[in-house]
Amino acid sequence: MSTTHPTTLPTRRGASPARYVIAGVVLVAGMALLRVFAPGDVELGDIAQDFVTLSLAVIIESIPFVFLGIGLAVVVQVWVPERVILRVLPRNPILRRMVLSLLGVLLPVCECGNVPLSRGLVMRGLTVPEAMTFLVAAPIVNPVTIITTYQAFGFDDGILIARVVGGFAIANLVGWLFSKSPDPDALLTRSFSATCKRAQDHAHDGHSGRWRRSVENFSAETTAMMPALLVGSAVAGLIQVAISRDVLVTLGSNPVISVFVLMLLAFVISVCSNVDAFFVLALGSTFLPGAIVAFLLFGPVIDIKMLALMRTTYSARTLALLNLVVGLGAATIGLAINLA
Amino acid sequence: MQRWLGVTLSLIGVVAILWLGLTGRLELYIHPRYVVFTVVMAVIGGLASIAAFLVLPTRSEHGHDHGHDHDHDELAEGPPRTGWRAAIAIAGSALLVLATVVALLVLPPATLSSATAENRDIAGSTALSSVDTTELVGGDSTTFTVKDWATLLHQGLGDDFFAGKPAAFSGFLVPTDDPDIVYVARFLVTCCAVDAQPLAVPVLYPGWRDDFAADDWVEVTGGFVPNPDAAATEPIVLMPETFDEIERPAQPYVY
Numbered sequence: 001m002s003t004t005h006p007t008t009l010p011t012r013r014g015a016s017p018a019r020y021v022i023a024g025v026v027l028v029a030g031m032a033l034l035r036v037f038a039p040g041d042v043e044l045g046d047i048a049q050d051f052v053t054l055s056l057a058v059i060i061e062s063i064p065f066v067f068l069g070i071g072l073a074v075v076v077q078v079w080v081p082e083r084v085i086l087r088v089l090p091r092n093p094i095l096r097r098m099v100l101s102l103l104g105v106l107l108p109v110c111e112c113g114n115v116p117l118s119r120g121l122v123m124r125g126l127t128v129p130e131a132m133t134f135l136v137a138a139p140i141v142n143p144v145t146i147i148t149t150y151q152a153f154g155f156d157d158g159i160l161i162a163r164v165v166g167g168f169a170i171a172n173l174v175g176w177l178f179s180k181s182p183d184p185d186a187l188l189t190r191s192f193s194a195t196c197k198r199a200q201d202h203a204h205d206g207h208s209g210r211w212r213r214s215v216e217n218f219s220a221e222t223t224a225m226m227p228a229l230l231v232g233s234a235v236a237g238l239i240q241v242a243i244s245r246d247v248l249v250t251l252g253s254n255p256v257i258s259v260f261v262l263m264l265l266a267f268v269i270s271v272c273s274n275v276d277a278f279f280v281l282a283l284g285s286t287f288l289p290g291a292i293v294a295f296l297l298f299g300p301v302i303d304i305k306m307l308a309l310m311r312t313t314y315s316a317r318t319l320a321l322l323n324l325v326v327g328l329g330a331a332t333i334g335l336a337i338n339l340a
Numbered sequence: 341m342q343r344w345l346g347v348t349l350s351l352i353g354v355v356a357i358l359w360l361g362l363t364g365r366l367e368l369y370i371h372p373r374y375v376v377f378t379v380v381m382a383v384i385g386g387l388a389s390i391a392a393f394l395v396l397p398t399r400s401e402h403g404h405d406h407g408h409d410h411d412h413d414e415l416a417e418g419p420p421r422t423g424w425r426a427a428i429a430i431a432g433s434a435l436l437v438l439a440t441v442v443a444l445l446v447l448p449p450a451t452l453s454s455a456t457a458e459n460r461d462i463a464g465s466t467a468l469s470s471v472d473t474t475e476l477v478g479g480d481s482t483t484f485t486v487k488d489w490a491t492l493l494h495q496g497l498g499d500d501f502f503a504g505k506p507a508a509f510s511g512f513l514v515p516t517d518d519p520d521i522v523y524v525a526r527f528l529v530t531c532c533a534v535d536a537q538p539l540a541v542p543v544l545y546p547g548w549r550d551d552f553a554a555d556d557w558v559e560v561t562g563g564f565v566p567n568p569d570a571a572a573t574e575p576i577v578l579m580p581e582t583f584d585e586i587e588r589p590a591q592p593y594v595y
Contacts, residue, residue: 021390024347024351024392025390031351031355031441031445032359035356038446041448044447046456046555052443057369058532059444060356060357063353063354063357063378064374064380064385068381212395215388215391215392216392218389223346226346226350237534269534271532272531275531278531
């Protein structure tokens with residue numbers, strides 16, 4: 001790890017890197033001491049306490065997947081040669097997006113890990129619509145989700161087939177729609193757009209060591225992802241204690257309303273796609289199959305936590321449009337099943 | 341400053357996860373099947389964050405373009421800000437770090453309370469169709485958990501099924517509308533505490549509030565009887581023989 005190389009500023013104030021590492025270790029030790037010696041008997045009210053517990057559950061559940069997603073993104077950006085990725089994909093844009101929507105089969109990360117990974121793919125030269133197709137399809141078209149959905153529902157009512165085929169179709173619809181955008185870069189937030197340009201400028205710059213770039217990418221991606229994850233989890237926890245779930249569940253038996261109720265629930269609950277089938281199964285047998293399919297199609301892509309995470313990357317307009325397309329797609333498939 | 345935000349927040353999360361893991365309390369938040377994965381990823385994330393301390397002080401600065409508006413980009417890694425925008429960004433980051441430290445490193449870990457159980461439709465719609473009850477029907481009833489009993493009660497089996505089946509289970513207390521009946525409940529967790537579904541067995545205990553409070557953990561033994569109040573929503577209730585307060589168990593949720 002050299003301290004002087006052409007692409008970086010020289011170390012400021014002459015502090016050696018080792019000193020910073022020691023500072024980091026001291027920081028961690030301080031955090032650990034605080035945790036160990038924190039008072040064990042703080043009494044919050046029930047509601048405040050449950051808000052904290054629910055938010056922490058989302059955070060602790062998501063952090064490992066975010067780290068994994070960032071790790072895979074770093075591998076894609078730094079360790080896999082660019083031409084390998086771009087060569088194996090078909091040239092035809094429609095076929096290309098179809099292949100990308102199957103990428104989740106190889107990289108079964110939960111949806112929160114897919115956000116950093118899709119950022120890595122864009123920085124590596126994929127177009128924004130292509131990365132978005134992956135982002136929408138991967139949480140559904142992946143082995144873990146398919147197995148858990150099968151365990152929960154078998155082939156009953158066509159729920160499994162509708163989920164996998166529907167997820168694939170919606171993802172490719174999203175990709176196709178966004179590919180019509182005259183200026184794909186405008187789909188992104190400005191800061192992420194700038195990060196991509198920077199990444200592409202650096203793509204052939206062999207000066208930085210790979211390990212060094214890996215660590216730099218890790219810290220840049222955590223700076224983007226962690227605040228979004230924390231704020232998103234807090235909002236998800238807050239809504240959980242604020243909205244009575246009874247109200248939602250009792251609306252479950254109407255063929256039309258139930259579809260929208262379960263989509264709303266999916267939005268609020270922010271549960272991972274890998275296990276959401278078990279969740280909706282445990283929730284009650286009163287829901288109609290179409291409503292369950294809508295839940296299973298909408299929830300993996302759009303929920304409070306995911307919106308916060310995706311907002312690091314996509315502009316508010318893009319997300320509103322994504323929300324609309326996925327919502328309409330999920331509702332259409334759900335209603336078709338219920339009313340057929 | 342901003343460049344340290346990600347690794348700082350990551351390290352707070354990593355320390356909290358490892359401490360919960362070492363003290364056996366990760367299960368207060370997540371399903372046991374994720375514990376190993378979570379701890380391993382926390383270790384990897386922690387090492388990467390520490391490694392970042394080696395690199396960040398000398399990280400390349402170029403490519404940060406100036407002069408466009410970024411009022412909505414607070415969450416993303418933004419270009420360096422100037423003036424009051426910079427001040428707000430730093431204040432926001434500091435507040436976020438502080439709140440994260442309080443939530444993850446200061447407050448003691450806790451389970452969900454009876455307030456959330458009531459919010460989540462404890463009374464009935466939890467159909468539990470995923471549970472295979474055939475193995476319960478012939479099993480040793482004293483080993484049944486709140487989950488097992490709640491499942492069986494929900495199947496609408498008659499009094500004769502429950503007659504002569506002794507029960508012994510533990511859970512926390514959740515009040516019902518009927519002052520004579522208290523729920524002994526557990527949360528069913530499929531992924532993490534966010535998706536926790538309350539499951540409950542109704543216990544006949546007139547005046548329970550004189551001896552206990554909501555959220556107390558208890559160990560109950562007894563047998564099931566028809567509800568004396570025939571108009572009640574619960575046709576079958578547990579008549580307790582013993583009803584004793586216990587410490588919260590190490591695994592408060594069922595899976």
